[in-house]
Amino acid sequence: MELAEGIRKIGFGRWYQRQLIESHFYLVTSFLCLVTVLACFEGFSLRMPAWETVMRLAAMLAGAAICVWTLRRYLAMLDFAVRAAERSRCEKCAAYSALELSAAPARRLAMPGGEEVGDLPPVGVRCRKCGHEWTIG
Ligand SMILES: [Zn+2]
Numbered sequence: 196m197e198l199a200e201g202i203r204k205i206g207f208g209r210w211y212q213r214q215l216i217e218s219h220f221y222l223v224t225s226f227l228c229l230v231t232v233l234a235c236f237e238g239f240s241l242r243m244p245a246w247e248t249v250m251r252l253a254a255m256l257a258g259a260a261i262c263v264w265t266l267r268r269y270l271a272m273l274d275f276a277v278r279a280a281e282r283s284r285c286e287k288c289a290a291y292s293a294l295e296l297s298a299a300p301a302r303r304l305a306m307p308g309g310e311e312v313g314d315l316p317p318v319g320v321r322c323r324k325c326g327h328e329w330t331i332g
Contacts, residue, residue: 196210196213197316198210198279198316198318198331198332199296199316199318201213201214202294202295202296202318202320203295203296206292207279207283207292207294207320208292211276211279211280211283211292214272214273214275214276215273215276217272218268218269218272218273218276219269221265221266221268221269221272222265222266222269224261224265225261225262225265225266225269228258228259228261228262228265229258229262231254231258232254232255232258232259232262235251235254235255235258236251236255238251239251239252239255279331279332280292282329282331282332283320283331285322285324285325285327285329286327286329287322287325287327288322288324288325288327290322290323290324290325293322293323293324294320294321294322294323295320295321295323296318296319296320296321297319297320297321297328298319316332317330317331317332318330318331318332
């Protein structure tokens with residue numbers, strides 16, 4: 196679920212919680228695939244029947260590919276959620292996670308040299324307590 200959609204439907208706090216849970220499912224999947232690869236490698240021998248050798252090789256390759264993909268997905272989701280959380284505190288009243296989507300168009304933050312900050316999609320938000328508006332992303 197995208198950040199803007201998450202804030203609108205379930206609020207930032209629950210969106211953040213779901214991102215952490217989902218990302219850790221990817222981490223668990225990655226670990227299970229690593230165990231599968233190691234288990235297949237442990238019993239691997241060229242003296243086995245050809246079909247078993249091929250099956251073990253296929254399981255190791257598939258397990259390694261899924262392991263790498265899920266680990267990268269875990270790291271990307273976690274990084275995204277943490278960076279969004281760092282920007283979810285109101286600069287005026289310091290309220291954390293008490294935000295809603297604002298009607299103002301979102302602007303991507305830029306460094307003084309013109310470089311954009313991060314790869315978060317810009318989402319305009321407003322503090323529910325004081326009404327201060329800013330952009331996450
Ligand atoms: Zn505020």
